[in-house]
Structure formats: structure tokens, C-alpha cells
Amino acid sequence: MLHEKYANKDAIMEEGEGIILSGSEKASPSRVNPKFKYEVLRVPGGESLIHCFQCGTCTSDCPVARFSDKYRPRSIIRMAQLGLKDRVLDSDFLWLCASCFTCTDRCPQGVEVASVIRALKNMAAMEGRIPQAFKILLGNLIKTGYIYEIPESRIKRRETLQLPPLPKTNVESLTKSLQNLDIKRFLEGLPQKSSEVRVWV
Amino acid sequence: MGVAGAKYTIYLGCAIPYRVSSYELSARKVLNRLGVELIEMPEFNCCGLPLESLSHKLTLLLSARNLAIAEQVGLNILTLCPGCAGTLKKTNKVLKEDKVLREEINRHLSKAGLEFKGSIEVKHISQALIEDIGLDRIKKAILRPLKGLRVAEHSGCHLSRPRKHIGFEDPENPKVLKMLIEATGAKCVEYLGETECCGSTIAAIDDKISLSLVREKLLHVREANAEALITICPACHIMYDANQMRAERMFGEKYGIPVLHYTQLLGLAMGMQPNELGFDELRVNPSKILERALEAKQRT
Numbered sequence: 001m002l003h004e005k006y007a008n009k010d011a012i013m014e015e016g017e018g019i020i021l022s023g024s025e026k027a028s029p030s031r032v033n034p035k036f037k038y039e040v041l042r043v044p045g046g047e048s049l050i051h052c053f054q055c056g057t058c059t060s061d062c063p064v065a066r067f068s069d070k071y072r073p074r075s076i077i078r079m080a081q082l083g084l085k086d087r088v089l090d091s092d093f094l095w096l097c098a099s100c101f102t103c104t105d106r107c108p109q110g111v112e113v114a115s116v117i118r119a120l121k122n123m124a125a126m127e128g129r130i131p132q133a134f135k136i137l138l139g140n141l142i143k144t145g146y147i148y149e150i151p152e153s154r155i156k157r158r159e160t161l162q163l164p165p166l167p168k169t170n171v172e173s174l175t176k177s178l179q180n181l182d183i184k185r186f187l188e189g190l191p192q193k194s195s196e197v198r199v200w201v
Numbered sequence: 202m203g204v205a206g207a208k209y210t211i212y213l214g215c216a217i218p219y220r221v222s223s224y225e226l227s228a229r230k231v232l233n234r235l236g237v238e239l240i241e242m243p244e245f246n247c248c249g250l251p252l253e254s255l256s257h258k259l260t261l262l263l264s265a266r267n268l269a270i271a272e273q274v275g276l277n278i279l280t281l282c283p284g285c286a287g288t289l290k291k292t293n294k295v296l297k298e299d300k301v302l303r304e305e306i307n308r309h310l311s312k313a314g315l316e317f318k319g320s321i322e323v324k325h326i327s328q329a330l331i332e333d334i335g336l337d338r339i340k341k342a343i344l345r346p347l348k349g350l351r352v353a354e355h356s357g358c359h360l361s362r363p364r365k366h367i368g369f370e371d372p373e374n375p376k377v378l379k380m381l382i383e384a385t386g387a388k389c390v391e392y393l394g395e396t397e398c399c400g401s402t403i404a405a406i407d408d409k410i411s412l413s414l415v416r417e418k419l420l421h422v423r424e425a426n427a428e429a430l431i432t433i434c435p436a437c438h439i440m441y442d443a444n445q446m447r448a449e450r451m452f453g454e455k456y457g458i459p460v461l462h463y464t465q466l467l468g469l470a471m472g473m474q475p476n477e478l479g480f481d482e483l484r485v486n487p488s489k490i491l492e493r494a495l496e497a498k499q500r501t
Contacts, residue, residue, distance in 0.1 A: 044257045063398040067413040095254070095406050100398035101362035105372055112363070121254040130255065133405035137251050141263075145246035148219040158218075161226055161479070166218050170244040173313035177266055178259070180309060186255055 036083035039123070046119035048111045052077045058103035058113045064096050071096040073103050073113050080120060089124040095131050097121075125186060135190045138183065145169020207333050208238040209279035209324070210271050212289070214435075215247050217281055220443070221435040223479030227464035228281050228326060230478060234342060234471055235334050240276055242267075248285040249292075250359075251402075264292035265306045268323075269315040278323040283360040283434045286325035291366040293323055325360060327377050327433050327463070328369050339384045344472035345497050346386030350490070352466070353427035354378045354389050355418065355441070357434040358398050372396065378433055381463060385470035386497070392425035394418065401436040404444075412448045415440050419448070419456040429459045429490045431466055438462060443484050459487040469494045 040046040058073040059065050065072055070093040079088045088094060094117065103113035124130070137147040144150070146169065155166055217225050232239060249263030267289060271278045280286040296303045297319040307316055324332070330339065354375075361372035370377050375396065382389040397418060400411030418441065422430050432438045442460035449455055460483070468478040475481075475491050 063400070063414055064403065064410055067410045068407070096403055096410065098358075098398050098400060098402045098411075099250075099253075100358035100402075102358070102372075102396075102398070104363045114363070118253060118257065122257055125255045131406060134252070134255055138255060141247055141252065145244075146215040146219070147247045147251050148215050150215075150219050154218065154220070154222075157222070161222055163222065163225060163229070164241055166213070167241055167243050167245060169246045170313075173244070173315070174246050174266065176313040177262060177309050177315065179312060181256070181259055181262065183256060183259055 030084050030087050033083040033085045036085040037081050040080050040116070040119055043119040043122060045112065045115035045122070048109075049077065049080055049116050049119075051109045052081065052107075052111045052113075053109055054078060055108060057106050057108060058111075061102050061106055063100060063102065064098050068093070068096055073097070073117065076117060076120065077111070077113065080116070088120055089127060089129060094121055094124060128185070128188060130186055132189075135187055138186055139190050142175070142178075142187075143171070145171055145174050207236070207329070208240070208276060209329065210242040210274045210276040211239040212242050212245055212248075212267060212271070212278045212280045212285060214280060214282045214285040215251075216435040216439070221438060223482035224281055224435055224438065224462040224464065226477075226479040226482075227462055227468050230473060231464050231467045231471060232326075234468075234473075235330075235338065237279075237329075237334065239279065240274060242271060242274060242278070245270060248282075248288040250284045250288040253288075260288065261292055261295070261302075261306055262309050264288050265296060265317045266310060266313075266315060268293055268296075268321065269310055269317045272316075272318055272320050275321075277321050279326060279329050280323065281326050281435065283325050283327075283357055284436060286323055286328075287359040287362075287367055289323040293319065293321075294366060325433075327356075327360065327381060330381055331377050332369070336380060336384050339381070339467070343385060343470045345470055345494075347466070347470050347494055347497050348386045349497070350387040350429075350493055351390050351427050352382060352387050352429045352431050352461075353392050353422045353425055354382055354395070354431050355399070355437055356396070357432065357437040358396075360433065378431065378463060382431055382466065385466055387466065387470075389431075390425045390427050392427065393421045399434075399437040399440040401440045404440070409451070411440065412444065412451050415444055415448045416452050416454070416456075419445065419458050422458055423456065427458075428493065429461050429466075429487070431461055431463050433463045445485050457485065459483065459485045459490050461487065461490070466494075470497075 040049050056074045062073055097117045101114050140147050140149050245267050249260030253260040296317055356375040356378045361367050361370040364372050379389045400414035404411040465478045480487055
């Protein structure tokens with residue numbers, strides 16, 4: 001019975017109509033998780049998700065959206081509100097946010113769009129869905145304190161340029177500070193050599 | 202902070218020691234000339250910004266650790282990277298206001314004998330120049346006004362966004378870098394899309410999009426007949442200078458726009474020599490604009 005289904009707040013509903021997606025991605029019925037938006041609201045940065053009224057200022061002002069047919073901040077926010085959890089967290093487009101914060105600064109509803117998207121990325125990361133480039137940055141951080149492995153030649157060159165020696169991170173102290181954060185799991189599947197993936201062009 | 206004897210602990214971050222020494226070199230030179238004293242910040246780590254996509258908590262902790270170290274040094278932080286400045290500022294503000302979060306972060310830091318107290322401030326070099334040193338003092342240090350030079354500015358997103366955490370600059374109509382440029386005597390021209398992002402943060406995720414942003418910016422700068430693009434961020438500089446040739450190859454076009462750090466432009470106006478300011482580290486040949494700058498008559 002339909003009313004029974006809706007009476008059970010925990011029920012996972014089948015979405016009747018595909019949502020409108022931008023560009024070439026074809027909309028298909030997806031599983032809707034009505035509790036998902038409450039999960040997002042509890043993640044730091046996700047608090048303002050609920051205030052979005054879909055005006056589209058974010059997408060129209062987004063520098064990335066102008067050159068991507070996949071990345072649409074408004075759609076991401078709407079998908080999160082609807083509870084299309086897998087479609088958002090599994091996506092590649094989630095990682096295309098440039099964190100320029102134009103959307104956040106211009107949203108007439110005060111939605112911190114870039115921070116909501118960051119919260120979604122944090123949720124994806126907790127489930128192990130992480131682009132390789134980020135794994136390398138984190139691997140370098142844990143090893144050296146910097147997100148890049150600064151080559152010895154660069155450190156030497158500082159002398160030639162008469163720059164002061166580069167301070168070395170106290171990695172032991174850093175490790176102690178980070179030991180209770182559950183971040184090691186982010187490194188699963190990390191390539192052995194950082195040269196295998198371009199980190200910064 | 203008064204005019205004379207400005208003193209900070211300098212936080213370099215990762216991108217500058219990794220590959221933008223021209224910025225560090227020229228910044229240290231001009232700050233020294235302006236009487237600013239810099240104390241090296243010991244044992245710092247990444248500000249946390251690039252890893253915020255993975256874990257917000259990690260970013261808070263990394264930046265809080267840097268703030269705690271600077272508190273031990275007992276000086277306000279000066280950064281050359283707006284991304285570092287923004288992240289440190291934001292964490293500083295959030296942890297000062299949120300006692301529960303501060304206690305949580307301090308529990309992590311205490312494992313390494315550190316504590317965030319909230320006793321210092323963070324400034325990007327542009328904010329320090331405009332607020333602590335002041336335009337008057339900068340103008341007095343100009344020995345070779347760059348009269349007749351036409352340049353374009355690119356402040357970059359993180360210098361002013363998100364507005365509620367940064368505060369000293371208007372993201373929709375940025376003026377600080379413009380005023381700093383005009384203090385050198387050069388003309389700062391307007392162009393389409395001045396506040397557009399450089400795309401560096403997604404360069405490792407989608408090359409085509411970030412280089413499309415580079416292309417668009419450089420075309421607009423060229424349309425405005427600017428002789429150079431002036432940046433004040435290491436990441437923006439990498440995109441427009443080091444990656445300019447990659448964009449040229451990708452789109453089969455030629456841009457040829459030199460990209461200077463603001464501190465290089467200021468150094469030239471102060472009468473310094475290009476080799477002191479790291480000009481030989483630039484990828485796009487700056488010889489034309491250097492010639493024009495050095496033409497400017499040295500004031501005696």
C-alpha cells in the first residue's frame with residue numbers, strides 16, 4: 001500500500017521521475033534515500049543544504065560549469081536534497097569543484113555551496129571514493145609534512161639563490177597530532193611512485 | 202602594527218618551495234627594502250587546503266598546528282599564498298569562536314605538546330602591504346616609477362573568497378592589488394573576467410577545463426593590450442606562466458603574455474635588477490616588459 005510505504009520514514013523509495021540532468025548525462029530512475037540529506041546536514045560544511053531553492057545562481061556563475069558539460073553545482077545540491085546518494089557520491093563530477101567560492105559568495109539564500117560540495121566529497125572519501133591525485137598529496141603530507149615531495153635539487157638551489165634553508169616539518173610531532181584521525185584508510189590503492197600520477201601540472 | 206619595524210613569522214606553504222622560488226625571492230627583497238623583518242617559521246606543515254576535499258577535520262588540524270607553532274614564535278603570520286592565508290585565517294576564526302571544536306583540536310595537538318590559544322593573526326602579503334606598511338611608504342620607496350607600463354591584475358579567488366572568512370577585500374570588485382600596482386607608477390588596465398578563477402585546484406583532475414580557464418584569461422588580457430599579467434598567488438602564477446605553453450599547445454594558439462609576481466613588479470620600480478628578483482625563473486619570456494620597465498628613468 002502506498003500510504004504504508006510513505007508512513008515508514010526509513011523506507012527507501014524508488015524515484016518515479018528521473019531528475020533533469022545537464023548536458024549529455026541521461027537521466028534514469030535512481031534509488032532515493034530520503035535520510036541522506038540529514039546525513040549531509042550533520043557533516044561540517046553541509047549545514048546549509050536545506051536552504052537551497054534552486055535559483056541556479058551557482059551554476060550560472062561557476063567558472064568550471066562553463067567548460068564542463070558534467071559539472072553543475074545546482075544539480076549536485078538538488079540531488080543531495082532528493083537523496084540520490086550513490087549518484088552524487090559515486091560521481092566524477094563531484095571532484096571538479098575548483099573551490100573558488102564564487103557560488104558561496106553569490107548565493108541569495110546563503111547556501112555555502114562550495115562547502116556543501118566539500119562535505120559531499122568528505123562523505124565520498126569516507127567511503128573510499130577518492131581520486132588518485134588526492135591520495136598522492138596525502139601520502140606526501142604524511143611522509144614529509146608538505147603535500148609535494150620537494151626534490152633535493154630545489155632545496156640545494158635555495159643556497160644558490162641565497163634563500164634561507166627550508167624549515168623541515170617535525171614529522172614525528174605531526175604524526176602524533178594526526179594519530180587519532182582516521183585518515184590512513186584514504187591511502188588505500190596509493191601508487192608506489194608519485195610520478196605515476198600528475199599531481200600538479 | 203606601526204609603520205616602522207613591522208615583523209612577522211613567514212609561512213611559505215608547499216607550492217612556493219616546490220616550484221615558485223621567483224615569488225619568494227622577490228617578496229623577501231621588497232619586504233626587506235620596506236623595513237619588514239621576517240622570522241622563519243620553524244617546522245611548519247601544509248596549511249591543509251588541498252586536503253580539505255578529503256577531510257575537513259584534517260584541514261582544521263593541519264592549520265591549527267601551524268597557528269600553534271606561530272603562537273610559540275610569538276608573531277603574526279605573513280604568507281605569500283592566498284590559499285594558505287585564507288585557510289589559516291578561517292581556522293583561526295573558527296577555533297577562536299567555537300570552544301568545543303577548539304578543545305577537540307587541542308586534544309589532538311596536545312599529543313605533540315602543542316596548543317592553539319588564538320593569540321595571533323594571519324595576513325597575506327597584500328594585506329600586510331596595504332594595512333601595515335601602507336601605500337605612502339611603498340610610494341616613497343619607488344625609485345623607478347613604471348610610467349607608461351600597462352599591466353593587468355589577477356588577484357585570485359582565495360585572496361577574497363569566501364568573503365565571510367577573509368574580509369579585507371571585495372571579491373566582486375577587488376581593489377587591493379590594483380592600488381598596489383598603481384603605486385609603482387604602472388597603469389592597471391581593466392579587462393573582461395578579472396575575477397575569474399585560474400583553475401589550478403582542478404588541474405590534476407581535469408586538465409582541459411583548467412587550461413580552458415587559462416586560455417580565456419590570457420585572451421582577455423591580450424584584448425586589453427596589457428603588457429603583462431600580475432599575480433600575487435603561487436598557484437595562479439603556475440597556471441598562467443608555467444602552463445601557458447601547455448595551453449598554447451592544447452589550443453594551437455600563441456599568447457606570449459609574461460606573468461609577473463607583484464613583488465617582481467614592485468622590485469623593478471624600487472630600482473632592483475631583474476636577476477635579484479628571480480626573472481630568470483619565469484617560463485614566459487619577460488624580456489620585452491623588462492626592457493620597457495628599465496627604460497623608465499631612475500629617479501635620483
